[in-house]
Amino acid sequence: MAVRLRDAIDKLNPSITQEAREDALKKVLRAESPNLLINNEIFHKYLTDGVDVEVRADGGIRGENIYISLISKIPKATNFLPLINLPLSENLLRVQKSTGLL
Numbered sequence: 001m002a003v004r005l006r007d008a009i010d011k012l013n014p015s016i017t018q019e020a021r022e023d024a025l026k027k028v029l030r031a032e033s034p035n036l037l038i039n040n041e042i043f044h045k046y047l048t049d050g051v052d053v054e055v056r057a058d059g060g061i062r063g064e065n066i067y068i069s070l071i072s073k074i075p076k077a078t079n080f081l082p083l084i085n086l087p088l089s090e091n092l093l094r095v096q097k098s099t100g101l102l
Contacts, residue, residue: 002029005068012067017055024051024066 005028009021028051032042050065 005029009066009068012070016064016066020053020055020064021066023053024068027051027053028068 002025006021006025009025013021013024028043028046031039033039047069050067053064053066054061055064
């Protein structure tokens with residue numbers, strides 16, 4: 001997973017220094033909390049908003065946002081509606097009603 005994530009970070013952030021991209025990778029792979037729910041929320045934030053890292057530049061330090069997925073590069077004003085096309089049959093309909101999905 002780390003290799004694929006590193007490749008995605010490199011591809012999505014070609015103008016960012018290698019050091020900053022490595023910091024983002026470490027931040028994503030490190031568990032911030034012993035609570036799995038909190039870690040899941042943090043990872044979701046990284047996917048949607050990117051990873052904030054500090055970068056040394058021009059004799060100072062500035063913040064930089066590193067993208068780890070295409071989701072974080074899409075403008076927030078864009079709305080996407082994921083759709084799943086499922087063939088409905090009488091049995092599937094019955095299962096969905098019994099599970100509360102319909």
